[in-house]
Amino acid sequence: MPTLLLSDIHGNLAALEAVLEHARRHEFERVLFLGDAVGYYPDGDAVIDRLRALGAEGVMGNHDAWMLTQDVLEGEGYVFEILRWQSEHLSEENRAWLAALPWTREGEGWMAVHGSPCDPFLYVDDLDLARAAFGCTAARWIFHGHTHLAGAFTALDGPKGPWVRYKPFTEPENLLKVGPKARAMVNPGSVGQPRDGVPLAGYAVWDEEAGTVRAYRVAYEIEAVARRVEEVGFPPALHQRLKKGR
Structure with missing residues (x-):
């Protein structure tokens, strides 16, 4: 069953729409x-409307969890200020969908x-952390986000433990x-805020039967995000970093 993998959208609707348009060819x-x-962008x-319309199965992210807990009321800094704003603009149906996501x-x-x-x-962003992560589950395929770095760790059992390698997904395909x-x-990469130096949205398609993942990087209208950030009064640095993929 080919599966579309999406992660770390962070309220960036322009990036999500570009990804979904690109994904229609697969x-x-x-x-x-x-x-x-949620988080970062307005x-x-x-x-969440788009994810629900797609019938997406999902898991809870840290920004999702922060919005739904006391942290959003008590947290300091622009991250929590943004989450408080987003919480006030979230429909009850979408709040319920978000709250129902499992870990x-x-x-x-x-x-x-x-x-x-x-x-x-926990961020998995080096070989030692990846080696430990493989030890915490027997699953052959693990899908995760959080780091905003598109790529994959692969593991093969060796005489003294697993050999682990990393492959970044920085090309268009x-x-x-x-x-x-x-x-x-x-990690299919972040739809809404890539951090690997590539200013393109990331997503992937997993084909379990073929044993493949095809990961894609997609251009989108960053200036549209800039206008939304300015419109609601979020920090300008949020859209400026998108141009650098950082």
């Missing part, structure tokens, strides 16, 4: 959302989590082929 039967629909409510979601041979299988809030004895931990 066949997929399911949408798996890896957390953080259109969290509209983003992890699992199927036969796969697992989805925002951060690490060891801890949903990237293919990962996973052999029958290997495992993979895949």
Whole structure:
């Protein structure tokens, strides 16, 4: 069953719409959302509308959780100021959808989590952390986000533990082929705020039967995001960083 992988949208509606338009050229039967629909950019409510319309299955991200807890009222700094604003502009239906997301979601041979299988809030951004993450689940395929870095860790059992390698997804189209004895931990990249130096939205399509992930980077109208950020009074640095992919 080909599966569309989306993560870290963060209220960036322009990026999500560009990704969905690009994804229409590929066949997929399911949408798996890896957390953080809200935060940073203004259109969290509209983003959740799109995810619900797609019938997306999802997991909770840290920004999603912060919005729904006392943290959003007590947290200091612009991140929590933005979440408070978004919370006030979120429909009750979308709040209920967000609140119903689990920390992890699992199927036969796969697992989805925002951060690490060891801890949903833990970043997996180096080989040692990836090696530990593979040890926290028996799933062959692990899908995660959180780092905003598009790429995949692959693991193959060796005589003294797993050999772990990393492949970044920085080209317009990237293919990962996973052999029958290997495992993979895949980050499709951030739709709404990439941080790998590539100022393009990221997403991927997983084909379990073929043992492949095809990851894509997509241009979108960053100036449209800039106008929305200015309109609602969010910090200008939020859209300026999009131009650098940082």
